[in-house]
Amino acid sequence: MIITICIGSGCHVRGSRKIISILQDLIDKYYLEAKIELEACFCQERCTEGVVIKIDDVMVTGVSKENITEIFHQKILEVFTP
Numbered sequence: 001m002i003i004t005i006c007i008g009s010g011c012h013v014r015g016s017r018k019i020i021s022i023l024q025d026l027i028d029k030y031y032l033e034a035k036i037e038l039e040a041c042f043c044q045e046r047c048t049e050g051v052v053i054k055i056d057d058v059m060v061t062g063v064s065k066e067n068i069t070e071i072f073h074q075k076i077l078e079v080f081t082p
């Protein structure tokens with residue numbers, strides 16, 4: 001799985017750097033480093049809906065440091081737990 005986080009200026013201002021670090025911690029916590037790759041991308045032209053991330057090819061908007069853990073559990077961790 002590839003998770004892409006927008007680091008364009010709009011999403012940067014909304015905290016994409018913090019989201020990357022929370023995701024990195026969650027990936028470490030669940031030992032998923034061999035299964036999940038984090039990538040950064042430039043503006044996805046949805047700045048007003050940032051932070052924008054993509055989980056494989058599925059775009060998720062409105063990501064924040066408050067909801068990223070829940071998104072991780074619902075959309076990411078679920079894929080790897082039987």
Ligand code: FES
Pocket residue numbers: 006007008009010011012042043044045046047048050051052
């Ligand atoms: S800066 Fe992230 S969508 Fe534009």
